Amino acid sequence: MARQKNNETTEAVSLITLIDKSSPVAERYRTIRTNIQFASSADQQLKTLVITSSGPGEGKSTTAANLAVVFANSGQKVLLVDADMRKPTVHKTFQLTNSNGLSNVLSTNTDVHQSIQSTVVPNLSILTSGQKSPNPSELLGSLKMDQIIRDLKGEYDFIIFDMPPVVAVTDAQIMASKADATMVVVRENVTRKDSLQKARELLAMVNANVLGAIYNGSTDESDQGYYYYGTEN
Numbered sequence: 001m002a003r004q005k006n007n008e009t010t011e012a013v014s015l016i017t018l019i020d021k022s023s024p025v026a027e028r029y030r031t032i033r034t035n036i037q038f039a040s041s042a043d044q045q046l047k048t049l050v051i052t053s054s055g056p057g058e059g060k061s062t063t064a065a066n067l068a069v070v071f072a073n074s075g076q077k078v079l080l081v082d083a084d085m086r087k088p089t090v091h092k093t094f095q096l097t098n099s100n101g102l103s104n105v106l107s108t109n110t111d112v113h114q115s116i117q118s119t120v121v122p123n124l125s126i127l128t129s130g131q132k133s134p135n136p137s138e139l140l141g142s143l144k145m146d147q148i149i150r151d152l153k154g155e156y157d158f159i160i161f162d163m164p165p166v167v168a169v170t171d172a173q174i175m176a177s178k179a180d181a182t183m184v185v186v187r188e189n190v191t192r193k194d195s196l197q198k199a200r201e202l203l204a205m206v207n208a209n210v211l212g213a214i215y216n217g218s219t220d221e222s223d224q225g226y227y228y229y230g231t232e233n
């Protein structure tokens with residue numbers, strides 16, 4: 001098989017939570033995990049988490065993948081779903097095939113269990129995006145998606161959905177309305193204030209349970225690059 005220009009091996013080992021577990025950045029991801037766990041209660045158990053941001057390239061996929069690793073490290077049975085069927089990256093990050101994934105499950109009679117792949121990380125399974133679909137929003141908004149989420153919630157302790165930007169397309173809004181919680185990634189020097197405001201409005205419109213924002217790429221040394229930014233509501 002021809003090797004792609006972007007070196008997939010390098011990408012696979014570039015997850016900080018895998019290559020340097022004791023780094024300050026990995027510790028920040030564990031802090032975010034703790035905050036999410038504390039937001040979960042017996043009354044309102046948080047099992048499904050949507051990761052989105054206002055615009056492109058702000059670190060959604062990086063955050064979703066690292067959070068999936070640290071949640072799996074805590075012994076929970078975790079599923080990371082690449083619900084960004086427009087610019088999918090999870091299969092590259094974890095060096096998996098993407099010939100059968102979420103889009104296939106939603107548009108054919110494929111059983112979701114046949115499409116879930118295990119990873120080198122104990123307790124972490126992945127549902128890749130699947131083959132390109134002409135109508136990702138309709139697939140995510142379908143009753144079949146609701147059924148799949150219900151089924152998977154019975155089998156996994158924690159499910160993370162990597163999404164496209166919320167301002168560009170409606171996919172993240174759709175999934176935020178279905179998920180127990182949503183977090184918004186904000187990237188230093190990339191995220192625009194007006195765009196973030198728009199993202200908040202769009203998520204509020206669907207009554208998303210926005211736990212807070214994750215601040216990515218801070219240049220303030222005392223932040224060590226990554227930190228939890230507190231709750232918004």
Ligand SMILES: Nc1ncnc2c1ncn2[C@@H]1O[C@H](COP(=O)(O)OP(=O)(O)OP(=O)(O)O)[C@@H](O)[C@H]1O
Nearest residue numbers: 055056057058059060061062063087164165216217
């Ligand atoms: N804090 C950071 N410091 C340096 N590079 C980063 C940081 N966060 C993300 N990146 C890099 O920026 C690029 C975009 O990150 P990522 O793919 O996680 O963003 P995204 O929000 O998922 O993008 P998209 O909107 O295309 O889905 C990647 O190459 C990633 O490695």
Ligand SMILES: [Mg+2]
Nearest residue numbers: 060061084089
């Ligand atoms: Mg992404």
